[in-house]
Amino acid sequence: MSYLAVTDLSISFGGIRAVDDVSFEVEEGEVFAIIGPNGAGKTTLFNLVSGIYSPDAGSVRFAGRDITSLPAHRIAPLGLARTFQNIELFEHATVLQNLLIGRHVHRRSTAPSHLLFLPAVRREELEHRRRVEDVIDLLELAHYREQRIANLPYGVRKVVEVGRALCLEPKLLLLDEPTSGLNPEESEDMGFWIEDINRDLGVTVVMVAHDMGLVSRVAGRVLALNEGRVIAEGSPADVQKNPAVVDAYLGAD
Amino acid sequence: MRFLFKTHYNQDIDHLKHGGDRFWYGLLLVLAAAAPAALGTFYLGELNLVMIYAIAGVGLMLLVGYTGQVSLGHAAFLAIGAYTHSLLLGAGLPFLLSIVAAVLVSALVGAGVGWIALRMTGIYLAIATLAFAMLTEQTISRAEWLTGGFRGLAVPRASLFGMPLTQGWQHYYLTLTLLVVTLFAALNILRSSTGRAMVAIRDSEISAESVGINLAVYKTFAFALSAGITGLAGALFAHRLGYLSPDAFTFLISLQLLLMVVVGGVGSMRGVIYGALFIGFLPQLLAIARDTLPPRIAQAPGLEPGIFGLILVLVILFEPQGIFGRWLKIKSYFQLFPLYRRATHRRQKTYLRTERLR
Numbered sequence: 018m019s020y021l022a023v024t025d026l027s028i029s030f031g032g033i034r035a036v037d038d039v040s041f042e043v044e045e046g047e048v049f050a051i052i053g054p055n056g057a058g059k060t061t062l063f064n065l066v067s068g069i070y071s072p073d074a075g076s077v078r079f080a081g082r083d084i085t086s087l088p089a090h091r092i093a094p095l096g097l098a099r100t101f102q103n104i105e106l107f108e109h110a111t112v113l114q115n116l117l118i119g120r121h122v123h124r125r126s127t128a129p130s131h132l133l134f135l136p137a138v139r140r141e142e143l144e145h146r147r148r149v150e151d152v153i154d155l156l157e158l159a160h161y162r163e164q165r166i167a168n169l170p171y172g173v174r175k176v177v178e179v180g181r182a183l184c185l186e187p188k189l190l191l192l193d194e195p196t197s198g199l200n201p202e203e204s205e206d207m208g209f210w211i212e213d214i215n216r217d218l219g220v221t222v223v224m225v226a227h228d229m230g231l232v233s234r235v236a237g238r239v240l241a242l243n244e245g246r247v248i249a250e251g252s253p254a255d256v257q258k259n260p261a262v263v264d265a266y267l268g269a270d
Numbered sequence: 271m272r273f274l275f276k277t278h279y280n281q282d283i284d285h286l287k288h289g290g291d292r293f294w295y296g297l298l299l300v301l302a303a304a305a306p307a308a309l310g311t312f313y314l315g316e317l318n319l320v321m322i323y324a325i326a327g328v329g330l331m332l333l334v335g336y337t338g339q340v341s342l343g344h345a346a347f348l349a350i351g352a353y354t355h356s357l358l359l360g361a362g363l364p365f366l367l368s369i370v371a372a373v374l375v376s377a378l379v380g381a382g383v384g385w386i387a388l389r390m391t392g393i394y395l396a397i398a399t400l401a402f403a404m405l406t407e408q409t410i411s412r413a414e415w416l417t418g419g420f421r422g423l424a425v426p427r428a429s430l431f432g433m434p435l436t437q438g439w440q441h442y443y444l445t446l447t448l449l450v451v452t453l454f455a456a457l458n459i460l461r462s463s464t465g466r467a468m469v470a471i472r473d474s475e476i477s478a479e480s481v482g483i484n485l486a487v488y489k490t491f492a493f494a495l496s497a498g499i500t501g502l503a504g505a506l507f508a509h510r511l512g513y514l515s516p517d518a519f520t521f522l523i524s525l526q527l528l529l530m531v532v533v534g535g536v537g538s539m540r541g542v543i544y545g546a547l548f549i550g551f552l553p554q555l556l557a558i559a560r561d562t563l564p565p566r567i568a569q570a571p572g573l574e575p576g577i578f579g580l581i582l583v584l585v586i587l588f589e590p591q592g593i594f595g596r597w598l599k600i601k602s603y604f605q606l607f608p609l610y611r612r613a614t615h616r617r618q619k620t621y622l623r624t625e626r627l628r
């Protein structure tokens with residue numbers, strides 16, 4: 018049984034089949050890329066897997082569990098974290114607070130003890146803080162720790178979002194276009210971090226990307242989508258040469 | 271400029287972050303405690319009212335400023351707290367127990383409203399809470415067997431551990447104590463995972479869900495907490511009024527409470543205090559203004575809600591961070607002098623979010 022198994026997944030929006038009978042499997046420890054022209058259904062696929070949408074048909078299994086009908090907030094604690102193509106951070110909070118919010122699934126104390134801020138709550142807060150500082154060190158965010166998201170440049174926000182996802186200590190990380198809108202240097206850093214996250218932290222990564230350079234560098238296997246359907250699957254080199262993929266990208270431009 | 275050198279994470283967790291904080295808040299507390307010695311009965315009473323508003327403001331701020339859920343119906347929770355407390359006190363329950371019961375009943379009703387309004391946001395939520403407040407007002411005026419309807423309900427005298435509270439200063443200290451306790455509880459919530467979940471919901475529901483926050487649970491909790499605290503203010507308000515009737519809890523009160531939160535500065539507990547001072551002394555200002563205005567305008571019905579509404583709109587347009595935000599700007603002007611530039615606090619453009627789900 019694969020780590021993440023998506024089977025015959027479909028969803029329609031007002032007659033448009035945004036995701037149409039998509040199946041694929043991801044093994045534990047892999048970096049798996051999903052490519053396809055705009056509107057291919059990549060983001061929608063992520064929304065289905067992470068529980069934001071529930072599918073019209075098909076199933077999603079993660080770490081041996083059927084998560085098809087679970088809402089997002091029940092999927093996250095199982096060890097699945099994600100980022101968003103257009104960045105969904107907590108705008109009016111600081112970087113530190115954003116990362117601490119990422120620790121939500123690891124909370125142990127309850128609201129009544131928070132009202133009193135019992136010693137156990139303080140101990141827990143210190144523990145969260147230490148974990149968050151590890152992520153801050155890894156992604157070199159120390160300089161921005163106290164800044165509000167609203168005051169940060171785009172490139173930094175992208176990194177903070179990855180950081181917040183890491184604070185969940187996920188087993189599977191879904192990255193939706195982690196390098197879109199970044200300059201070449203920032204993209205390069207992001208590539209290294211994805212490798213680190215996969216290799217050093219042992220996190221399985223599924224990422225949507227357009228940048229074939231990045232995909233060939235970090236991903237072992239690639240799935241190509243077009244108009245909601247799978248058109249190719251295989252190694253980066255093979256998929257890039259696949260005539261259907263070439264057609265899809267040319268046709269889209 | 272001040273540089274803070276932190277040596278332990280505890281410094282980020284503590285309420286008072288450095289010696290300066292401890293000094294100023296200590297001084298404020300001393301002044302507040304000494305006020306009865308310096309102020310006459312009238313101003314002490316007004317200050318007591320301001321602190322009652324502030325308690326309600328803490329409740330509303332948690333909901334509006336930190337969870338991002340608007341309410342135009344908080345007068346209802348004030349009413350529920352006031353009536354519950356008065357009725358139970360009248361039935362012979364000890365004062366403190368009766369206050370606790372008022373908080374719990376308000377919180378329970380708040381949870382119900384929050385649960386029903388789960389799918390609503392923005393203007394729809396505002397209308398729904400407004401409707402709830404009108405329903406509450408109606409219920410109170412119809413349920414004469416319980417509340418006395420428009421004939422009113424006399425509020426039994428307060429007494430603490432067998433000692434009757436008859437003097438203004440006694441009520442003042444009671445309110446001050448409960449305000450400090452409420453502020454502590456609210457700030458404690460805000461520095462823990464519950465408060466962060468509320469902030470997360472305010473800023474991005476889809477992200478909040480994706481990091482494992484159960485929107486239904488936390489929104490309902492925020493409503494309950496907010497309503498409970500407002501109910502506490504209601505119980506104290508009852509003693510201030512002495513006589514309860516439904517027209518003490520009209521839409522105007524709800525608007526005033528919202529005004530307090532917005533004028534003070536959304537997303538700041540200090541803003542609540544500024545806002546409470548503002549709405550506490552606004553009626554006096556309006557009374558003075560009335561004297562100088564031509565009678566046709568001064569006596570016009572709806573002048574007060576009109577002015578409240580106008581201030582609300584002006585603040586939202588020109589100083590969305592309220593008095594607290596203005597204060598921060600003045601402070602940084604002096605800290606950075608002479609380097610302050612107009613653009614220092616300009617709000618950055620929010621990046622386009624084409625794929626927002628709601």
Ligand SMILES: Nc1ncnc2c1ncn2[C@@H]1O[C@H](COP(=O)(O)OP(=O)(O)O)[C@@H](O)[C@H]1O
Binds near residue numbers: 055061
């Ligand atoms: N919530 C929604 N409502 C209606 N249509 C949607 C929604 N989400 C996605 N779609 C449609 O689904 C298709 C796939 O979109 P998307 O998954 O964002 O593509 P990609 O991420 O591959 O660029 C598009 O035609 C888009 O308009």
Ligand SMILES: [Mg+2]
Binds near residue numbers: 059060061102
């Ligand atoms: Mg997309």
